[in-house]
Amino acid sequence: AQSVAQPEDQVNVAEGNPLTVKCTYSVSGNPYLFWYVQYPNRGLQFLLKYITGDNLVKGSYGFEAEFNKSQTSFHLKKPSALVSDSALYFCAVRGGSQGNLIFGKGTKLSVKP
């Protein structure tokens, strides 16, 4: 069965510092991996996805993610964090018989000034 794990419930970063939000995956077959962000009382916004090709995927709002097959990881990164990046981040893998998304538990990112 496909699954993703987000080992950190919360990540705290100072504004201007680089940030990393971790995700590891377990899949049979090709991993199709996604990152979404959710601001309070809002829906999920798509950030980026990995399908195939370059291991470094660039997405919205300056975010990028690095796919590492040997470590089965897909960590989300940003070189310089903003206070406005504070939100809940979900890693997801495409799986299931109908291609539905399987989400990790989420990581709350807090960026302090």
Add this chain to the structure above:
Amino acid sequence: DTEVTQTPKHLVMGMTNKKSLKCEQHMGHRAMYWYKQKAKKPPELMFVYSYEKLSINESVPSRFSPECPNSSLLNLHLHALQPEDSALYLCASSQESFGGESTDTQYFGPGTRLTVL
């Protein structure tokens, strides 16, 4: 345009009420989804419609009844809900949903915050 709209934004209903949630997309997507999300938890899949036909029902109680009148609209009819059904209900759409090999992105609406008294 990657917009999925949902109405209403907020809904408060009693356990004997009947209400409906609405979702609309005009991206030409042929797969639409309902998710339920409790506070600080990941979304949980409820239903998937593919080409206007129900293809997944994730063991959801019958008090939730989905409907897909056409390829752009998705409804969720609510009846005799329980307080534990209070949650954020998210609609999403994607180009297609053919099996685990689909690489399509799901785009989410802003959700309806449902409170059952």
